[in-house]
Amino acid sequence: MQIEKIMNTVYSFAAGVVIFGAWAKLEHKDYGSLALTVGLLTETGIFFLYGLLEWSKNQQQPNQAATTPPSDTRPFLTPSVVQPTPAPPATAEQTAELTTTLKQTNHLLNKVFRTE
Numbered sequence: 001m002q003i004e005k006i007m008n009t010v011y012s013f014a015a016g017v018v019i020f021g022a023w024a025k026l027e028h029k030d031y032g033s034l035a036l037t038v039g040l041l042t043e044t045g046i047f048f049l050y051g052l053l054e055w056s057k058n059q060q061q062p063n064q065a066a067t068t069p070p071s072d073t074r075p076f077l078t079p080s081v082v083q084p085t086p087a088p089p090a091t092a093e094q095t096a097e098l099t100t101t102l103k104q105t106n107h108l109l110n111k112v113f114r115t116e
Contacts, residue, residue: 003053007046014042 021036090098 007049007053011043011046014039014046018043 017035017039019039021032021034021039024032024035026032
């Protein structure tokens with residue numbers, strides 16, 4: 001649809017203006033507030049229009065999902081709940097290895113951040 005392409009283009013430009021305005025505000029430029037305001041107002045308008053377009057799409061097309069059975073019932077398309085398998089308990093050797101690794105990591109981080 002042509003209107004959606006135009007809206008996506010305007011939205012992209014507005015996002016660029018917002019980023020530029022945020023940069024200008026961080027740099028304390030005089031035009032930063034104006035650029036940020038223009039960009040955010042444009043994006044607000046675009047979101048409003050997206051909402052209206054989506055609402056009009058739903059009004060034009062009645063809920064077909066409730067009346068039409070699914071045409072494809074392949075197993076990978078149906079939602080399923082995957083139950084995680086519990087991890088086996090750690091052995092004493094694995095616990096000792098993990099403890100050693102954590103101590104070494106802690107020592108390195110203390111050196112990097114000069115807390116030792």
